[in-house]
Amino acid sequence: MALQPFLALGAILFAIGAYGALTKRNLIIVLISLEMMLNAANINLVAFSHFGKTPHVAGQVFALFIIALGAAEVAVGLGILLAFFRMRNSADVKDASAMKW
């Protein structure tokens, strides 16, 4: 196995996630799509940690960091989402548009 297939997989997964994050209306699905993009990045990190001239475990460590940060992000994101839902009775991205002029 070579490096490219893994990177290609990462790119495709990232693209799918980006598409979801940009088109889905449900905030939870958007959040899920973001997690997919993080996963795509992780694939790259781990792939580079395995292949390359001097394989090093640092890539895996960073993937672990990203996993932990993703978990934190989901926790906070869902907290915000619940508060938002309670306030607006909606989980639609379109309704979260107070941050404009």
Added chain:
Amino acid sequence: MFFGMPLTGQTVSFFLLALLIIASGVMLMTLTKVMHMAVALAGVFLGVAGIFILLGADFVGMAQILVYAGAITILMVFALMLTQKGDDTESPEASTGRSLLTLLGVVVFTGIMLLVLRGTTWPYSQSAVDPYTQPTVVLIAQSLYHTYTIPFELLSLILTAALVGSVVIARKED
């Protein structure tokens, strides 16, 4: 031989997992029922975990299953259930034009990425299945507690803050 690659267990597993990931991802984008999406999501996460294990990163793979497939998916399901309003289908899609535009952008992006990947000479990879001299758990532990001690501790701080913060944010106003 398969696309110029030897047909080993690794190759086959990779293509199966890639198929699982991409199929689940596409399903996630196309399905309308949120619970179905959750299943597709689990598929993506498990597939990624499989890729990790395939790459010899068994600890990261397990963490991926534990955190993403186990915890985050369930959390998402909970959130979906909590925010449902009678109908269990997802709220209407963005406008078709918008979706097509996004699709175009995404396809262009991916296309360029793939072209670049193809055109770049990567520092060549050795073919050994397991490039590490020690179990990855040991390597990761040493790395975490020597090289990355400060980031590791900061991470625990972030997790604590996220825990407390999400509780505070989501708590009902009394």
Added chain:
Amino acid sequence: MFSWQATPLRPLTLLGMLIGVVVVLALVLGIVTYLIYFERKVIGWMQGRIGPNRVGPLGLLQSVADVLKLLIKEDIIPANADRALFLLAPVIAFVPSFMVLAVIPYTASHIFTANLNVGLLYYIALSSLTILGIVMAGWASNNKYSLLGGMRSAAQMISYEIPLGLSVLGVVMLAGSLNLVTIVQHQATDRFGWYIIPQIIGFVVFMIAALAELNRTPFDLPEAESELVAGYFTEYSGFRFAFFMLSEYVYVFAISALATTLFLGGWAGPFLPSWLWFAIKTSAIIFFLFWVRATMPRMRGDQLMSFAWKVLIPVALFNVVLTGALSLIG
């Protein structure tokens, strides 16, 4: 060591793998069948009844008959159910329970067993996948009892997974490895002997959390017959129902095997062959689980969560700190 990744994939290799899987599956089915029989007998004995005694000698074929009955029953899918998920859920619930068996070291030579470096983590990670199947089942049935049961189950299992994971940390710290084989080997040379002695706090927390993970009495709120009919599998019948029961009992076996591995020295023991020692210890744990079921009342719903978060997790964390301190001193 056999590396499946580097070996070219030939039909024969694939066949070998498949045969191995089928053998383990058959073995597991046999074990589960007699687990059910064992449970009914034990509880019957404790309650002053006789238990199954009609089918076969001493009722030994009772469970076989039950399984056969389930397999030939009509497969009912409720009209308002989400068909795809309804069909998928038992599979999602069962597959992880079967997969976790792969890392348990049954014997000194551990045939069929993957000598994984992250074996313990593998067990905990995969077992968490079952929750998804349970939630799916509860939701797909489109039945309020099922949904409530599924939600309760998910909440309970997620909450108790944390003390479960924390309670085994002490063992990991003592052994210095996540590899279950290594853990067993370490227990043979540890100055305290089996880890149940230095890790008694961990063991207690582990057993309580395991009971909760298994949805067994006294933590059987998700499938409390008197409240929720049958919880998340209320709508299930026939062999799909059997799948859920199967996964439950496989987990009973698996968690007992894990407890044996972690705390009771695994296969180690004098005179007898190692697999037999393993079987004896596992049976003892299983007997303990049935014993608890026969004697304990169900826990109150409002105490369930606070017990996990306010009692078990602090105790497990204390155990971690204690173990660390002790190993620093020692």
Added chain:
Amino acid sequence: MTGLAWLVPVLPLAAYVLLLIGGRRLAEGAVTSIAVLAVAASFVISLAIMIQVALHGPQPAVTFPWLVLGSATISFGFEVTSLNAMMLVMVSFVSALVLLFSRGYMRGDARFARFYQYLSLFVFAMLGLVITSNLLEFYIFWELVGVCSYLLVGFWYFKPEAAAAAKKAFIVTRIGDVGLFVGMILLYLGFHTMNFDTIFYGQAVSSPYTMAHGAPALLFAAHALTGPGIHALPYGLAPAAFVTLTALLVFVGAVGKSAQFPLHVWLPDAMEGPTPVSALIHAATMVAAGVYLVARMFPLFQASPAASDVVAIVGGFTAILAALIGLTQHDIKRVIAYSTVSQLGYMMLALGVGAYVSGIFHLMTHAFFKALLFLTAGSVIHAVETQDLFEMGGLRKLMPLTNAAFLAGALALSGIPPFAGFWSKDEILSAAFSSGNYVLYAVGLIAAFCTAFYIFRVYFLTFGGEYKGDRHPHEGGLAMTIPLTALAVMATVAGFFNTPWAPWIANFLQDRGAVGYDPAVNWGLMVVSAVVGLAGIGLAYYAYGAPGRAQRMAQKSGFLYTLSFNKFYFDELYDRIVTRPIRAIAEALGFVDRWIIDGLVRLVSGGVYTGGAGLRYGNTGQIQTYGLVTLFGVAVLLIIAAGIGGVL
């Protein structure tokens, strides 16, 4: 003891800091004690230093490097010479008494502690100015003195006159400061140093002094005109022109600070401040700084006869001008203020004709009797609560101590033997006479006559006759009477420190060589000046001894009276020729700034604002739209990167 000289300015500074921190919480007595004790301690140390200097001669400067600019090092330090040892004693003595007097004068003021705080800072600044060894440091303290005067003159800032007077004092003295600053820069360019010693002698003078300060004027001239500095003089100036130019620029600073013509207008207005402040400014601190500056830079003036002549002429003109204005003023403090201007003119006159010792001696005696006059005036104002001479009268019986003290001060000012002023003023006059400046001598004599007249006019109007007000004037408390007594004694006897037959101060200041011009004893001139002073007193008694006679005299002089009463219209003149044109220019520039420059700025800001208002419609709040735009941006960047050929 000279090693401890730095304590002299630091003690008032410590008092200032202490009052700054805790002043509001302390009782008035405690505040007074802190400030007075600090300054009194400074006085004791100064006295010890002066004795030390008298016995062992001056000590070398103690310096620390402060700024290193390229090859030049600006140091920071202090030194003790006979001149500044004497100044330290004088300043700290008068300041301590003024501080004590303020206890009674300012009693009950809401910002009592603040007042003492400013006073302490003021004293610190003046003592620091005196003791410094370096021109830049001198300038810093010089400006600090200016700031303190601003704060103190405007202490009652709620009075519009006080606020205006504070501003006027600050701005007018600043005009002079510009001259000093330019002179300072020129000196630095010429000599590459700021140290007084190095400027004057080409090197730091080592201990012990082989010559007293100021003595080697010729040595300085030799150094400046022919020494190594000759190549480095800026702007290609000839050495003689350079010295004259710098001396004149330095003198401009002194003119501003010491209220010499034509920058004398601020000092009388500064009367709006509390009277102890006036006493301090007029006697010991502010105006003395200008004279001290000229004295400190005396070698420079000695080296330039032209500059010295300018100093003498300006001094003489100021002396007569201020004396003439003082003849007719109605405000008791204003009369004394013009008298200060006049007396400062005498000092400048002395320094200009080369009578270094006489100038310093007069500075000292003047400090005593002028502080005394102001404090007695303060005591009177405190008692009758008016400053108008024509509303007073008859205080001789009501306030006998004040009367005696004022009389001592007035006699000293008038130059009646044996009071202090006689000895010092006579020295100046005889120096002017014997140096051949007969015109200046005549001017000084006329000014002396006027001086005697106006101060006794004040005396007769205030203390003679009957009391015209409706209050019950009485003496102030001990805090007011003790300083009055001490100063009255000094005003009476201070002249004996430097009599022609026992020139102690002259010896002290120039104990190892001659400084400038040392007048010989001239009994004839002494008699003349004493007679002139007595004549002035007699005229005053004639005019104000009987009511109504003064008015008739005023009417008879007509035009001249009006001119004097209106201070020769200097304020109006300055308003016409300086203030108004400048204001017109400023308004024109303001118009350009407000409408043309600001207009451009507003045009730009308006354009940006309008553009922003348009662009904000693109800001929909829809995060997915932003994300989409970002995605396309990244895609474009990737295309560019791939086209260039692999930035990745």
